[in-house]
Amino acid sequence: MIAQRAGTTALRRVVANPNAFFTANVAKFGLAQPLSTTQTRPVATQHLTATEARALLDKQRLARPVSPHLDIYDKQQTWFGGSIWTRITGSAMSGTFYAFSAAYLVAPLMGWHLESASLAAAFGALPLAVKGGVKFLAAWPFAFHAINGVRHLLFDMAIGFKRTTIVKGEWYIWGASFVAGAYLAFFF
Numbered sequence: 001m002i003a004q005r006a007g008t009t010a011l012r013r014v015v016a017n018p019n020a021f022f023t024a025n026v027a028k029f030g031l032a033q034p035l036s037t038t039q040t041r042p043v044a045t046q047h048l049t050a051t052e053a054r055a056l057l058d059k060q061r062l063a064r065p066v067s068p069h070l071d072i073y074d075k076q077q078t079w080f081g082g083s084i085w086t087r088i089t090g091s092a093m094s095g096t097f098y099a100f101s102a103a104y105l106v107a108p109l110m111g112w113h114l115e116s117a118s119l120a121a122a123f124g125a126l127p128l129a130v131k132g133g134v135k136f137l138a139a140w141p142f143a144f145h146a147i148n149g150v151r152h153l154l155f156d157m158a159i160g161f162k163r164t165t166i167v168k169g170e171w172y173i174w175g176a177s178f179v180a181g182a183y184l185a186f187f188f
Contacts, residue, residue: 082148089141140181
């Protein structure tokens with residue numbers, strides 16, 4: 001209890017006279033310039049009209065660098081290759097997932113039957129070729145995204161950046177993803 005009172009008393013003394021220690025001792029040790037309690041701003045502001053502000057903003061935008069776009073890529077090396085297809089397949093899978101999730105949530109309100117038993121019965125009634133096609137349309141993006149994701153992890157470790165390696169890798173990934181998609185669709 002006495003230690004708490006002593007600490008509280010010391011804090012009150014520092015608060016009552018905040019610069020007593022700092023201005024007297026810190027400068028002696030060469031740790032800082034004499035402390036000041038005033039704040040300075042080296043930037044001055046001025047009032048601008050809406051048109052002046054817009055003109056200033058347009059001038060600043062002209063001085064900014066342009067973000068990279070598809071035009072910067074070497075089309076012989078990466079044109080419509082695995083990188084863009086990874087984005088396309090990932091977006092398609094996540095978009096399908098979100099659309100089905102939203103439909104599943106509103107199904108009771110709309111009178112739709114999206115429960116598992118109804119979906120399994122409807123899918124079971126489809127012809128075999130249609131079932132295989134639907135399963136392949138679901139399996140191929142997953143397989144491609146997974147296999148090409150491993151390739152991008154290798155890219156992150158700086159492995160496989162030679163042009164011949166990139167071209168061979170593209171063909172291997174396309175082939176492996178079609179084989180894996182067909183396996184998942186027809187044998188799994």
